[in-house]
Amino acid sequence: MTKDYHAISDAQDARATELFRAAPDIMRGHRNVTQAAQSPAALDVKTTEMMALAIAIVQRCEGCVVYHTKQSVTHGASREEICDTIAVAIEMGGGPATVYGADALAAFDAFSK
Amino acid sequence: MTKDYHAISDAQDARATELFRAAPDIMRGHRNVTQAAQSPAALDVKTTEMMALAIAIVQRCEGCVVYHTKQSVTHGASREEICDTIAVAIEMGGGPATVYGADALAAFDAFSK
Amino acid sequence: MTKDYHAISDAQDARATELFRAAPDIMRGHRNVTQAAQSPAALDVKTTEMMALAIAIVQRCEGCVVYHTKQSVTHGASREEICDTIAVAIEMGGGPATVYGADALAAFDAFSK
Amino acid sequence: MTKDYHAISDAQDARATELFRAAPDIMRGHRNVTQAAQSPAALDVKTTEMMALAIAIVQRCEGCVVYHTKQSVTHGASREEICDTIAVAIEMGGGPATVYGADALAAFDAFSK
């Protein structure tokens, strides 16, 4: 029962594409928000992506954990930085954050190969 | 990895039936709540079902998204109305609502065939 | 200890204005999202505002309850429609939704005077 | 800035009474749920009230923390039992549960005088 994070990510992308087609205005609005958040003025984008990952872990959103882990890898996050990120999520999210944090680490290992 | 929303729905119904058998008082109480919520005085039931769907998306509850999408279809919701519902969920729920909203749209397409 | 919903709303607006000044890009992005969600294609805006209120109640966000109750009043929601909205929130949110739902009703009474 | 838990509780009761008047069907449904949950078959009601309190702490719902602390006192919960309850909430809810757990303890001290 090892999860296939690549397949989870691909299926999710396909569904998001369909939602973009069906509801372009709201999805374009959300893209504006994402671009604003991921073009930080004082921090760097690797840091803001890991912040988004920390939040996703606490939100117990598997799809978001997969997405923001993949983005963190793209922006050069190291395994040690991901572990620091998971630690903050556990501080703020307790037991459930250990579950979704372990998912983030496994996804990191899958995406960084 | 396309999700089989019919199978998710059926498995969930089976588990709910077993819970009803094991804990009838609380489940009867919950049914009273559901019936009160889904017998609106001033709105129509299609609207209140879509409201429940909007909430389910924000709650990141896959089973609830499947259930209330199916109910919305039963009460005649159109694809465009589901998209409007998803948009409000994204306004209130941010990134995770795009993930579960995309699920709602895919479930709608499965149930409305 | 009756709450002063007008004062809560005003203080909140002042803080939001300051955030808009300090972080215009993200707030403009969020405004795009809000405008997309509150310009529905198939539903009407009174309905989508009440959907946002239903979500706010379940999210246990007092400031959001106040804001979206006020918006619902502006778009012509009746007291009976607000009660239908609260009912769906209770269906999906249980006990805490009775607490924040009662707040929504009290805020409605304050704003609709 | 010590909180007046009695006043919070009274104001909340007044708002709930008004909601009951305005929306009796949903509130009667919710009362059925509460009665089923608080008439356990195998546990005792003091335990189920403290369970509700543990959940309320994790939900970060101040009004619910106040309500279920008061109910726990009514059903004979000791200060030590409340602390055990808060501990489980911290296990599952992390940092925010220390904030709302500290509120539960202060409310307990107010209501058990």
Next chain:
Amino acid sequence: MTKDYHAISDAQDARATELFRAAPDIMRGHRNVTQAAQSPAALDVKTTEMMALAIAIVQRCEGCVVYHTKQSVTHGASREEICDTIAVAIEMGGGPATVYGADALAAFDAFSK
């Protein structure tokens, strides 16, 4: 589509073990929290495990529901006590708690065989 709760539990344990290896300090800290919560002073550990389960249901965390159901079985919880626990979760969590509560009951049946 019946869920294999043993397989879910095993896969989760494997991921948690890897997280422990990669981030021992935070996981040791979390273990301290868990041990404190599950060594109650006035309640018994079966009760605090069921409290954790009640919270997990309301949090809509499948992995946590599986874990704390298994722990509740280990500490001698009966099917009737699990149903009482689910009832409190439904009181506090509404509709989504019926979904994750039904999961808890199915997991109980799997682990108590």
Next chain:
Amino acid sequence: MTKDYHAISDAQDARATELFRAAPDIMRGHRNVTQAAQSPAALDVKTTEMMALAIAIVQRCEGCVVYHTKQSVTHGASREEICDTIAVAIEMGGGPATVYGADALAAFDAFSK
């Protein structure tokens, strides 16, 4: 109705001190977690404090927003960095994150004077 963030912080500290006295084991466990999270291996502590703040905003926990804003100030966070942090919270948390994000900015201004 401007909030007095210093007073909120002081009252909260007093309640936390009392919880520490009443339930030292769980609070010591939580302190271990916090120390592990706030002694990052690869990131710096200013970053992990802002991560905790981003999570707190999404969790809609006023007390946590106040606490982690204060900690961020202590570790040298600039107003621009706080705005970047709020932006990520809005990306992941939608409308409610604008409410609690505006609170974070106001608290920053209070604590950094």
